[in-house]
Amino acid sequence: MKQRRFTQPATIWLLWTALLSVLALTVVANLFVKVQAWFGLDGTFAFNAWYGFSSCIGMIVFAKLLGRLLHRKDTYYERD
Amino acid sequence: MNGISAVPPGLPLILGGLLLPLLASRLRAVVTLSLPVLVLALVWQVPDAVTLKVSFLDYVLEPVRGDRLSRLFGTIFAIMAFAGGLFALNRARSVELVAAFVYAGGAIGVIFAGDLITLFVFWEVIALASTVVVWSVMTDRAYHASMRYLMIHLLGGVVLMAGVIGHVAETGSVVFTAMTLDTPAHWLILAGFLVNAGAPPLSAWLPDAYPEASASGMVFLSAFTTKTAVYVLLRGFPGAEILVFIGLYMIFYGIVYALLENDMRRILAYSIVNQVGFMVCGIGIGTEMSLNGSAAHAFAHIIYKALLIMSAGSVLYMTGKRKCTDLGGLFRSMPLTTICCIVGALSISAFPLTSGFISKSMISQAAADDHLAVIWFLLAAGSAGVFLHAGVKFPWFVFFQKDSGMRPPDPPLNMRLAMVFFAVLCIVIGVWPDPLYAILPFPVDYVPYKGAHVVEMLQLLLASGVAFFLMLPRMQRTLTITLDWDWFYRRLAPRMVGKMMVHATSVDASLRRTVLRRIDTMIETLFRYHGPQGILARTWATGSMVLWVVILLGIYLVAYFY
Numbered sequence: 332m333k334q335r336r337f338t339q340p341a342t343i344w345l346l347w348t349a350l351l352s353v354l355a356l357t358v359v360a361n362l363f364v365k366v367q368a369w370f371g372l373d374g375t376f377a378f379n380a381w382y383g384f385s386s387c388i389g390m391i392v393f394a395k396l397l398g399r400l401l402h403r404k405d406t407y408y409e410r411d
Numbered sequence: 412m413n414g415i416s417a418v419p420p421g422l423p424l425i426l427g428g429l430l431l432p433l434l435a436s437r438l439r440a441v442v443t444l445s446l447p448v449l450v451l452a453l454v455w456q457v458p459d460a461v462t463l464k465v466s467f468l469d470y471v472l473e474p475v476r477g478d479r480l481s482r483l484f485g486t487i488f489a490i491m492a493f494a495g496g497l498f499a500l501n502r503a504r505s506v507e508l509v510a511a512f513v514y515a516g517g518a519i520g521v522i523f524a525g526d527l528i529t530l531f532v533f534w535e536v537i538a539l540a541s542t543v544v545v546w547s548v549m550t551d552r553a554y555h556a557s558m559r560y561l562m563i564h565l566l567g568g569v570v571l572m573a574g575v576i577g578h579v580a581e582t583g584s585v586v587f588t589a590m591t592l593d594t595p596a597h598w599l600i601l602a603g604f605l606v607n608a609g610a611p612p613l614s615a616w617l618p619d620a621y622p623e624a625s626a627s628g629m630v631f632l633s634a635f636t637t638k639t640a641v642y643v644l645l646r647g648f649p650g651a652e653i654l655v656f657i658g659l660y661m662i663f664y665g666i667v668y669a670l671l672e673n674d675m676r677r678i679l680a681y682s683i684v685n686q687v688g689f690m691v692c693g694i695g696i697g698t699e700m701s702l703n704g705s706a707a708h709a710f711a712h713i714i715y716k717a718l719l720i721m722s723a724g725s726v727l728y729m730t731g732k733r734k735c736t737d738l739g740g741l742f743r744s745m746p747l748t749t750i751c752c753i754v755g756a757l758s759i760s761a762f763p764l765t766s767g768f769i770s771k772s773m774i775s776q777a778a779a780d781d782h783l784a785v786i787w788f789l790l791a792a793g794s795a796g797v798f799l800h801a802g803v804k805f806p807w808f809v810f811f812q813k814d815s816g817m818r819p820p821d822p823p824l825n826m827r828l829a830m831v832f833f834a835v836l837c838i839v840i841g842v843w844p845d846p847l848y849a850i851l852p853f854p855v856d857y858v859p860y861k862g863a864h865v866v867e868m869l870q871l872l873l874a875s876g877v878a879f880f881l882m883l884p885r886m887q888r889t890l891t892i893t894l895d896w897d898w899f900y901r902r903l904a905p906r907m908v909g910k911m912m913v914h915a916t917s918v919d920a921s922l923r924r925t926v927l928r929r930i931d932t933m934i935e936t937l938f939r940y941h942g943p944q945g946i947l948a949r950t951w952a953t954g955s956m957v958l959w960v961v962i963l964l965g966i967y968l969v970a971y972f973y
Contacts, residue, residue, distance in 0.1 A: 347880070354873040357866050364862040369779040369787065379791075379870035386792035387799050387878035390663070394670040395885065401894040405673065405734075408892075408901060 354380065417463040419474050420453040420485055421519030421533070424492060428512025432505040440500055443508065447493035450519065454485035461525050470585045473525025480706065480852045484522045484642045487710045488515060490836075491634045491717060498721055498829035499627035502728075507547040511631040514540035518635035522642055526585040527575045527600075530643070534571060534607075538564035541636055544628045545620050553623040559901070560620035563606065563613055571603025590647050601648055608640035608691060609684045610657050614664060615897035617684055622676035622733070626724030629676060633683055633720050634713045641690045641709045645852075650697025658692025659789055661685065666796035668895070673735050673888040675723050675809050679716070682801045686712050686759065689793065692786070693774040699853040700780060704773030706851055711766035711840060715758035718833040719805065722752035725826055726809055729819035735888040740814035747821045749810045751830040758837040760802035760872055761794060766840035768868065769847070769859045776857060794868075795875040802872070803879045808888060 358377045368374025373382075427446040431439055457477030465472045492515040499508055517536030524530040538561065546557035577596025579585055590597045609617045621632045648654065665685025669678045686708070693705035725748045726741060727733050742749040754765070761767035771794065778787040821827055840847055848855040879886075940947045 350873065350876060350880070354870065354877060357870040357873060360866045361870070364866050366863045366867070369782070370784040372788075373791075377870065379867045380874045382788075382791060383795040383871035383874035384878050387795050387875040388882065390666055390792070390796050390799065391670060391878070391882045391886065394667045397667060398671045398891075398893060402671070402889075402891040403894060405890050405892045407894075 415453070416456045416458060416477075417475055418453055418456075419463065419520060420450050420457065420489075420523055421516035423449050423453070424512045424516030424519065425536075426516075428509050428516060431509050431512065443496040443500060443512075444493065446512065447489045447496060447515075450492065450516075451486065451489035454482055454489055454519075457482065457485075457523065467528065470526070470528065470579075472529050472585070474520075474529045475523050476525030477523065478852075479850065480642070480646060481522045483706055483710060483850050483852065484638070485519055486850070487713050488519050488522065488635065488638075491515070491631075491713050494717060494829050494833055495627065495631045495634070497832070498630055498724070498826050500825040501823050503625070503627050504547050507544055507625060507628050510540045510543035510547060511628065514544060514631060514635055518639045521639050525587060527578065527587050528585050530587055531568075531572060531575055534603075534639075535568050537607075537636060537639060538568055541632060544632060545624045547628065548623065548625050550623075556620045556623040559897075560616055563616040567603050567606030567613075570599050570606070574599030574601075574603055587643075587646065589649060592648070592651055592653070601644075601651065604640050604643050604647065605657065606640075607636050608644065608687055609637055609661065610691065611660050611664065612896045614661065614684050615895040618668070618672075618677045618680035618895075619897055621680045621683075622674060626728045630717050630720050630724060633679075633716050637683055637687045638709050638713055641687060641694070641705065644691065644694050645702060645705060649694055649702055652695055654691050654695030655783075655786060656695070658688045658690070658695055659786070659793075661688025661691060662789070662793040663796070664688070666793065666800050668893055669800035670804065670886070671891075671893045673891060674733050675735055675738065675805060676720070676727070676733050678735075678800065678805050679720055679723055682719075682759065682797075682805075683716060685793075685797060685800070686716065689771060689774055689790070692790065693777060696774070696777050696781060696783065696786070698777050698781060700857065701774055701777030703848075703851045703853050703855055703857075704770060704777055707770035707773060707847060708767075710847060711758065711770040711837075714833050714836050714840070715755045715766060718751060718755035718830060718837060719759065719801070721826065721830045721833065722748050722755060723805075723809070725822040725830070726819075728822055728826070730817055732817075734890070735808035735812075736890060738809050738815055738817075739812040740810070741817065741819065742810040743814075744818040745810070745821050747827055748830065749806070751834045752806050752810060754834040754837050756802045756806050758841065760798040761868060762802075762872060763860070763865045763868055764838065764841045766837045766844075768841055769844035772859055772864065772868070773857055791871065795871050795878075798872045798875045799879050803876055804886070807879075 358380055361377055366374060372378070423446055427442060431442065434442060457475060459478050461473045461476045463473065463475040465474060492512065495511060496508070499511070503511070514537060517533045517540055520533030520536065521530055524533060542557050542561040542564070545553055545560055574596045577594065578590070578600060581594060581596060590600065592598055592601065606613055617637070621629050624632055644654065661684050665681045665683070665688060669681035669685065672678045672681060690705040690708050690712070693701040693708065723733070725745070726738065729745070730738070732738055758765035758767045761771045775787060775790045775794070778790055844859060939945055942948060
């Protein structure tokens with residue numbers, strides 16, 4: 332019974348909170364560590380957070396669009 | 412000959428592997444685990460020199476040539492053969508284990524080949540033995556996949572052979588050394604190498620064939636072919652600029668296709684292409700830092716990718732299922748497999764304190780050092796994408812998401828031990844990278860654990876985790892595949908040949924009809940004039956002959972007077 336709690340809404344809410352809190356902590360940590368910027372843009376505040384997030388959203392959206400074009404049933408190549 | 416150091420390190424695996432079916436099961440287990448240890452010892456006996464030379468035709472072959480790079484790859488290949496043997500111990504069909512050991516021995520043969528002829532021979536050993544690993548599952552699917560796999564690799568072998576012949580004709584030397592892309596022969600050699608690396612446009616052979624192997628077969632397959640290709644690219648074409656672009660394509664190809672995939676083992680196969688992309692890109696950058704990074708990443712990758720494939724293999728072995736749509740919730744009954752999978756997933760994502768962190772960041776650092784801005788930004792996006800498809804998606808859909816209702820236990824002891832061994836290695840290398848850095852090809856002047864770098868990496872990965880869960884409703888798996896370049900030779904070409912055959916048959920029939928009619932007409936004509944009743948074959952009366960002679964003579968006489 333204890334393990335089933337993992338999939339309950341309350342647990343999922345807790346996991347979301349934990350994930351966002353740790354992310355927020357790393358963003359706060361940016362204020363205290365010396366970030367070396369190589370190309371200018373990578374020196375902007377919380378660069379890795381916003382760049383990582385937006386590039387992932389971009390890749391997922393691109394994959395979905397490509398999927399519309401190239402998705403087939405998984406029996407597509409099977410012989411008759 | 413230099414005694415023990417002249418023994419080709421891959422030889423015990425090939426010869427010992429061939430003997431395995433003759434041994435009783437208990438002895439076979441002992442030999443399976445001992446051979447890789449023997450190979451590891453032999454690898455470290457080889458000094459920085461050519462220790463074996465053999466005359467062949469007009470050439471001097473160098474089957475054993477050692478240096479730091481070959482010892483690095485020899486070491487990880489031996490470790491991989493050990494862990495793969497351990498994972499396969501309880502179930503590998505004899506044919507599969509024999510083929511896997513010959514395959515591993517062939518790969519180590521390439522690593523220590525000092526000349527292009529020896530390299531080519533072992534290259535083909537790899538192609539054939541790995542085909543048998545896929546084929547040994549003995550299903551229709553595996554048979555067809557193995558034949559497609561073999562075709563592509565024989566094609567790659569032919570291209571490589573043409574390049575080698577051209578190179579030898581131009582230079583007169585068979586020594587395998589760094590080359591520049593200044594002749595068609597060198598382009599052919601590069602193309603032959605890239606086929607095995609899973610580079611475009613033939614990347615599809617990898618997700619097509621590997622997932623059809625058995626649970627243990629894919630563990631072996633994930634390590635040797637592509638990483639042998641990385642090794643020969645490192646030695647043959649360091650700094651070839653085109654490799655940067657090929658590598659970047661492979662990185663994003665792997666991510667996008669893995670995101671669209673439903674089959675957990677195909678997700679991991681696409682992920683191999685993605686990871687080899689990082690290595691190929693590093694080779695293209697071509698600085699000491701990037702080459703070290705690619706070599707270290709190959710070393711780390713073999714371990715964590717084998718670990719991920721072992722965890723997927725354990726799930727397949729215990730449930731018989733491999734589609735994300737059929738799986739889920741397995742963390743309840745397979746806790747050890749889940750933990751090992753998470754360690755592998757964190758490693759492949761380059762999470763701090765795991766092996767991927769200390770290797771992949773060297774490649775990004777090399778791009779930054781060389782002021783390659785676009786490449787650096789793309790590598791950062793690629794790193795986030797790795798976490799997306801392999802770090803979160805794979806474990807999430809297999810071990811968490813919905814409850815599939817299945818409650819399989821963790822796999823047998825030997826499989827668990829193999830996973831724990833590699834999970835521990837992932838963490839040990841991540842926490843204590845110095846021993847790995849000490850055996851890299853060039854001296855290492857890099858400190859991975861700087862506060863800023865750790866914070867940046869955590870930020871990148873956590874942000875991509877947030878993106879994944881935010882987009883999760885749009886990423887639910889469906890029973891689909893995604894078309895790839897292999898559509899051209901699996902669908903288009905057979906259809907075109909089929910249509911061509913239909914047209915060719917009708918053209919052929921009408922041609923035959925026309926020709927036969929002409930022949931009939933000719934025979935009829937001949938028969939009319941030369942047949943028994945024909946005018947030219949009849950027997951003529953003597954009187955009419957004399958008459959004709961008189962007429963001819965008369966005409967002649969008249970012509971003479973006028």
